[in-house]
Amino acid sequence: MRILVVDDMDSMRHVIIHMLKGIGYDQVEEAVNGQQALNLLMSRQYDLLITDYHMPKLDGLRLLEHIRQHEPIAKLPVLLVTCEDKRSELESFIQAGVSGIMFKPFTANTLIKQINWILESMPDKQQANAG
Template sequence: MKILVVDDMPSMRHVMMHMLTNLGYKNPDEASCGLQALKMLRLNNYDLLITDLHMPNLNGEQLLSKVRGDKKLCNLPVLMVSSEDDKAKIVELIASEVTGFMVKPFNLSTLKKQLHWIHSNRNIA
C-alpha cells in the first residue's frame, strides 16, 4: 500500500511515519503542506492519504475538497488527523467525505484500528 502523510510539523510526520513502519507499511511518502501533497498526489498513485487538518496555505479541509473534486483522485481514502475537538467541524468534514478521522494525540492502536476500518470498508490493498 502506498501512503502519503501530510503535516506541516516535521515531528508529527516523523511520528506518523514511524507508526506506519511499525505496522508493516513500507516506505510511506511525506509532504510538508497541502500544496506539496496535491502535486505528489497528481504525479503518483497512492492508496491512502493521511493529512493534518490545520496547515498553512492549503489546509486539510481544502486538500480534501481538491481530492474529492479531481476525477483521478476522487475515490482516494483520506484519513484526517487533528487536535480539533469542535464537533460541528468534525461533522462538516464527514459531510465532505473524509474517510476517517483521528484526534491528536493518538496511539498506535488507534491508527491500526482506523487503517483496518479503511481497509475493510474501502477495499484497498
C-alpha cells in the same frame, strides 16, 4: 500499500511515519502542507492519505475537497488527524467525504484500527497490504 503523510510539523510527520513503518508499511512518503500533497497526488498514485487539518497554504479540509472533486483521485481514502473537537469543523470533513478521523494524541494501535476500518469500508473490500 503506498501512503502519503501530510503535516506541517516535522515531529508529527515523523511520529506517524515511524508508527506506519513499525506496523509494516514501508512505502510512506511525506508532504509539509496541503499544496505539496496535492502536487504529489497529481503525479503519483497513493493508496491512502493521512493528513493534518491545520496547515499553511492548503489546509486538510481544502485538500480533501480538491481530492473529492478531481476524478483520478476522488476515491482516495483520506484519514484526518486532528486535535480539533468542534462539532461544526468535524461535520465539514464528514460532508466533504473524509474516510476516517483520528484525534491527537493517538497510539499505533489506534492508527492500525483506523487503517483497517478504512480499508474494510472501501467498496472493493481491499485488505491492508503491509509493505
